[in-house]
Amino acid sequence: MSDTDLLEETQAPKKVSFAHKLWTGQISYEFVPKWRRWYALSAILIIISIGAIVIRGLDLGIEFRGGANFKVEVAQVTDSTVEQFRVAVMESGVANLDATMVTTIGTNRVSIETRPMTVEEQATVRASIAESAGVDPEAVDSRQISGSWGGQVTKQAAIALVVFLVLVSLLMSFYFRDWKMAVAGLAGLFHDMIITVGIYALVGFTVTPATLTGMLTILGYSLYDTVVVFDKVRENTANLDECKMTYGEAANKSVNQVLVRSINTTIIGVLPVAAILFAGAFILGSGPLEDIGLSLFVGMIVAAYSSIFIATPLLVQLKMAEPAMKEQAAKVERRRKKISKTEAAKPVSTPTYSVEVTTTADAQAAYVRQQPTKTPRSKRAK
Amino acid sequence: MPTTTTRRRRPAMTLVSFLVVVLILVAIMAFSRTWTPKLGLDLSGGTTITLTAINATGTGSVDQDSLQQARTIIEQRVNSLGVGEVTVTTSGNNQIIVSAPNVQGDTLIEMVGQTAQLEFRRVYAVEQSYAVGEGQATELPTVPTSVEQRPSEPQSELPLDQVGREALIAEQLLWKPTDQDEQDFADFACGDQMPMVWDQPYFACPRDSQTSGYSVKYLLGPMMIEGSLVEDSGAGIPQNQMSWIVTLGFDSLGTVLFREATTALSSAEEPLNQFAIVLDGRVISAPTVNDTIPDGSAQISGSFNQESANNLANILRYGALPLNFDSSDAETISPTLGEDQLKAGLIAGAIGLLLVIVFCLIYYRGLTVVVVASLLMAAGVVYTLVCLLGESMNFALSLPGLAGVIVAIGITADSFVIFFERVRDEAREGRSIRTAVETGWERARRTIVVADGVSILSAVILFILSIGAIKGFAFTLGLTTLVDLALIFFFTKPLMSLLVKTKFFGTGRRWSGFEAEHLGISAARQPRPRALATAKEG
Numbered sequence: 076m077s078d079t080d081l082l083e084e085t086q087a088p089k090k091v092s093f094a095h096k097l098w099t100g101q102i103s104y105e106f107v108p109k110w111r112r113w114y115a116l117s118a119i120l121i122i123i124s125i126g127a128i129v130i131r132g133l134d135l136g137i138e139f140r141g142g143a144n145f146k147v148e149v150a151q152v153t154d155s156t157v158e159q160f161r162v163a164v165m166e167s168g169v170a171n172l173d174a175t176m177v178t179t180i181g182t183n184r185v186s187i188e189t190r191p192m193t194v195e196e197q198a199t200v201r202a203s204i205a206e207s208a209g210v211d212p213e214a215v216d217s218r219q220i221s222g223s224w225g226g227q228v229t230k231q232a233a234i235a236l237v238v239f240l241v242l243v244s245l246l247m248s249f250y251f252r253d254w255k256m257a258v259a260g261l262a263g264l265f266h267d268m269i270i271t272v273g274i275y276a277l278v279g280f281t282v283t284p285a286t287l288t289g290m291l292t293i294l295g296y297s298l299y300d301t302v303v304v305f306d307k308v309r310e311n312t313a314n315l316d317e318c319k320m321t322y323g324e325a326a327n328k329s330v331n332q333v334l335v336r337s338i339n340t341t342i343i344g345v346l347p348v349a350a351i352l353f354a355g356a357f358i359l360g361s362g363p364l365e366d367i368g369l370s371l372f373v374g375m376i377v378a379a380y381s382s383i384f385i386a387t388p389l390l391v392q393l394k395m396a397e398p399a400m401k402e403q404a405a406k407v408e409r410r411r412k413k414i415s416k417t418e419a420a421k422p423v424s425t426p427t428y429s430v431e432v433t434t435t436a437d438a439q440a441a442y443v444r445q446q447p448t449k450t451p452r453s454k455r456a457k
Numbered sequence: 458m459p460t461t462t463t464r465r466r467r468p469a470m471t472l473v474s475f476l477v478v479v480l481i482l483v484a485i486m487a488f489s490r491t492w493t494p495k496l497g498l499d500l501s502g503g504t505t506i507t508l509t510a511i512n513a514t515g516t517g518s519v520d521q522d523s524l525q526q527a528r529t530i531i532e533q534r535v536n537s538l539g540v541g542e543v544t545v546t547t548s549g550n551n552q553i554i555v556s557a558p559n560v561q562g563d564t565l566i567e568m569v570g571q572t573a574q575l576e577f578r579r580v581y582a583v584e585q586s587y588a589v590g591e592g593q594a595t596e597l598p599t600v601p602t603s604v605e606q607r608p609s610e611p612q613s614e615l616p617l618d619q620v621g622r623e624a625l626i627a628e629q630l631l632w633k634p635t636d637q638d639e640q641d642f643a644d645f646a647c648g649d650q651m652p653m654v655w656d657q658p659y660f661a662c663p664r665d666s667q668t669s670g671y672s673v674k675y676l677l678g679p680m681m682i683e684g685s686l687v688e689d690s691g692a693g694i695p696q697n698q699m700s701w702i703v704t705l706g707f708d709s710l711g712t713v714l715f716r717e718a719t720t721a722l723s724s725a726e727e728p729l730n731q732f733a734i735v736l737d738g739r740v741i742s743a744p745t746v747n748d749t750i751p752d753g754s755a756q757i758s759g760s761f762n763q764e765s766a767n768n769l770a771n772i773l774r775y776g777a778l779p780l781n782f783d784s785s786d787a788e789t790i791s792p793t794l795g796e797d798q799l800k801a802g803l804i805a806g807a808i809g810l811l812l813v814i815v816f817c818l819i820y821y822r823g824l825t826v827v828v829v830a831s832l833l834m835a836a837g838v839v840y841t842l843v844c845l846l847g848e849s850m851n852f853a854l855s856l857p858g859l860a861g862v863i864v865a866i867g868i869t870a871d872s873f874v875i876f877f878e879r880v881r882d883e884a885r886e887g888r889s890i891r892t893a894v895e896t897g898w899e900r901a902r903r904t905i906v907v908a909d910g911v912s913i914l915s916a917v918i919l920f921i922l923s924i925g926a927i928k929g930f931a932f933t934l935g936l937t938t939l940v941d942l943a944l945i946f947f948f949t950k951p952l953m954s955l956l957v958k959t960k961f962f963g964t965g966r967r968w969s970g971f972e973a974e975h976l977g978i979s980a981a982r983q984p985r986p987r988a989l990a991t992a993k994e995g
Contacts (some may be wrong), residue, residue: 138786146794148793148794213791214791214793215789215791216788216789216790216791216794217787217788217789218786218787218788218789219786219787219788220786220787221786227509228923228927231922231923231927232923232927234922235918235919235922235923238918238922239914239915239918239919242914242918243911243914243915246907246910246911246914247911250907284927285857285927287927288857288919288923288927288930288931291915291919291923291927292864292915292919292930292934294915295911295912295914295915295916296868296912298911298915299868299871299908299909299911299912302904302907302908302911303875303904303908306903306904306907310900332882333878335878336874336875336878339820339874339878340871340874340875342816343813343816343817343867343870343871343874344867344868344870344871345867346809346812346813346816346867347805347806347809347810347812347813347863347864347866347867348809348863348864348867349809349812350805350806350807350808350809350812350863351805351809351860351863351864353805353808354801354802354804354805354808355801355805358797358800358801358804359797359798359801362798362856363499363856363857363860364798364801364802364805364856364860367857367860367864367930368805368860371864
């Protein structure tokens with residue numbers, strides 16, 4: 076491609092960017108008209124998720140089951156490391172440790188999970204782990220969690236969830252002056268939550284309080300994305316009185332227009348989260364960093380999907396149920412017919428302009444495509 | 458037009474004012490010499506114990522006064538360990554969190570979790586102790602003092618029936634300290650660890666004698682009455698009187714024992730007419746007995762004020778903590794793991810920041826300058842705030858907190874994306890880039906505010922309602938989003954306004970992020986800003 080301004084000017088129409096094509100409607104994806112497809116996809120995902128949650132269940136972390144966890148650094152993890160620490164724990168003199176789980180993290184760390192212990196037992200086990208690893212007992216990290224801890228975290232998280240949903244519904248209803256947007260947004264939110272939890276059940280990721288943190292954060296994030304889309308919808312549907320397009324078409328156009336923005340915000344949102352996940356999984360091996368990172372990573376991607384494919388079509392359906400909107404859609408239809416008659420009468424119409432408007436999306440695309448014509452604005456068909 | 462001139466002047470002003478505010482923050486930081494944030498124990502190593510109160514009645518919430526009371530008691534208990542900077546805070550409406558940096562957990566967990574021992578013992582001697590402070594008791598002396606070698610197990614068994622106890626108290630009231638006891642008492646200094654055994658004498662100092670210097674020490678006889686026999690206690694000002702008193706009521710066994718004890722004590726000489734109320738090895742109060750108290754309901758008068766009277770009444774009533782606690786989470790992190798976690802967090806932050814910048818560079822080209830400047834500014838402001846909050850509000854940055862900041866990098870950059878895309882939209886509609894920045898901002902502003910608002914809302918709710926690690930995450934996430942909001946209004950937007958005045962950005966040069974080719978507008982359309990009003994709809 077040439078750099079000079081002159082060439083750029085002449086070649087401009089060919090070099091139009093993807094974002095711009097979306098913006099003008101040269102490229103238009105049928106997010107709203109093809110709602111059945113997306114709903115079906117999400118329905119399948121939700122059914123799989125619920126199935127996975129019911130059948131497989133969630134792998135709850137130690138915080139929910141209760142127990143003690145020890146971590147210690149060793150020089151080098153070998154094949155015998157797990158057995159070595161298992162024996163060390165079993166022979167520590169503390170009873171009932173058959174269910175002890177020893178796992179290695181990375182190349183130099185060992186994690187040992189046991190049943191809940193008393194303080195004395197914990198000290199004893201810790202000492203024998205330290206001995207086995209050849210370190211000071213103080214270098215052994217330990218965690219003792221009663222089973223009720225996770226329960227409290229869950230309870231508080233559930234309260235937070237309810238309060239958040241109520242307040243956010245109010246905020247969105249107030250901001251958009253339309254409760255239907257709030258309903259559609261929240262539906263998207265539930266969609267995200269169920270699928271995220273479903274993925275956890277399906278893959279078998281461990282659920283810890285840090286995971287819950289991540290999931291609760293997704294609530295905010297999911298709505299963040301939806302708000303951006305709905306804001307454009309609201310703007311594009313402000314002038315429906317002109318009867319150029321129906322609510323559904325305007326909404327679909329909005330989604331197309333914010334598509335790049337939505338993809339960009341998701342990518343930018345996911346990049347730091349991916350960094351957290353990376354550091355958590357590969358540098359630390361396990362722990363809150365990995366748990367938060369993972370739940371956010373999964374949730375953000377699902378959230379981006381839902382705000383475009385689920386929340387917006389749902390909003391359109393809710394809106395189209397209104398008598399006023401039905402009437403408006405009918406008006407648009409009548410107006411189009413009128414235009415197509417006049418256009419048909421005129422032999423000089425632009426060849427690209429399709430007269431047989433069958434699907435709504437075609438109609439919209441056709442409508443927008445007339446913009447680059449050379450006809451003066453005043454003489455264009457209204 | 459006058460409006461355009463004011464608009465053009467404003468960005469520089471806003472930018473300067475914002476920078477001044479930031480400089481003030483940094484100046485405060487410099488002044489208080491807090492150059493690093495306070496790190497949570499998961500980053501610096503140490504022990505954290507979370508105690509969850511269980512409501513005695515099993516229903517409703519936990520009494521907040523009791524929770525505070527319990528916090529104070531636990532704090533005093535932990536401080537008596539002398540392990541340095543232990544903080545005891547309440548969290549939510551039913552939790553107490555004990556955090557001790559660089560302390561290995563076992564003793565602390567034991568100390569905090571145990572139920573306190575409340576005992577009534579007779580006072581045999583009161584003397585001055587030339588105590589060194591408790592704070593220095595961390596390193597145990599290599600040669601144990603004579604006090605520490607005293608029996609740590611009871612020599613006999615405490616009878617459980619009333620007859621046995623009555624016989625016992627009669628015996629105890631005749632007890633006298635031996636020469637050895639006297640000798641050990643003379644050697645004893647506040648802060649020495651002495652085993653507290655019910656049938657042995659005990660040396661104790663008042664509860665508030667924590668700082669170094671002079672203190673009173675008591676030579677106490679064997680336990681006469683245990684705290685569990687106290688049935689009720691209250692504080693109040695009796696009619697026609699001026700000062701606060703604490704009332705004390707015993708159960709039936711306690712009443713009998715107390716009657717026996719007060720009969721003997723009231724006729725004795727100073728200091729043998731005193732009994733000491735001992736909690737966790739410290740003397741809470743050592744009232745003098747004036748009369749025999751036959752009905753088991755005593756009044757303790759003295760120089761009480763409302764607070765101290767209530768305090769004592771609570772201690773007597775609950776024996777120990779005013780609430781039952783479940784030690785629900787105890788975590789000990791070694792300094793090495795803490796360091797590793799900090800490192801991992803910082804690496805994650807650096808990678809995250811880098812990835813975002815690289816992405817912006819690819820997609821927004823020259824505008825990355827704005828992104829980088831804003832992100833660095835955001836990082837700086839958040840760092841300063843976290844340092845200052847650590848100093849003023851004891852806010853400690855934890856690993857989830859660090860994650861919150863990193864996640865917020867995305868949210869911060871998201872607002873730029875919303876802004877930039879809006880500006881591009883406006884430019885596509887045919888506006889000049891300079892105008893597009895202004896009109897684009899007008900429109901993006903609303904979206905950014907409400908989108909950030911939802912984010913902040915979720916963070917605030919999480920912060921208020923959640924417990925444990927989630928709190929730290931929610932706090933930094935909310936804080937950073939708030940900073941982002943301030944930043945985009947007072948830094949990013951004015952910066953953009955200034956930048957588009959340059960030729961590079963203003964005319965959409967190559968790599969500026971506003972090139973016509975990139976936006977999809979033909980260069981020919983660009984200099985026709987007047988044609989726009991009609992094109993705007995749709």
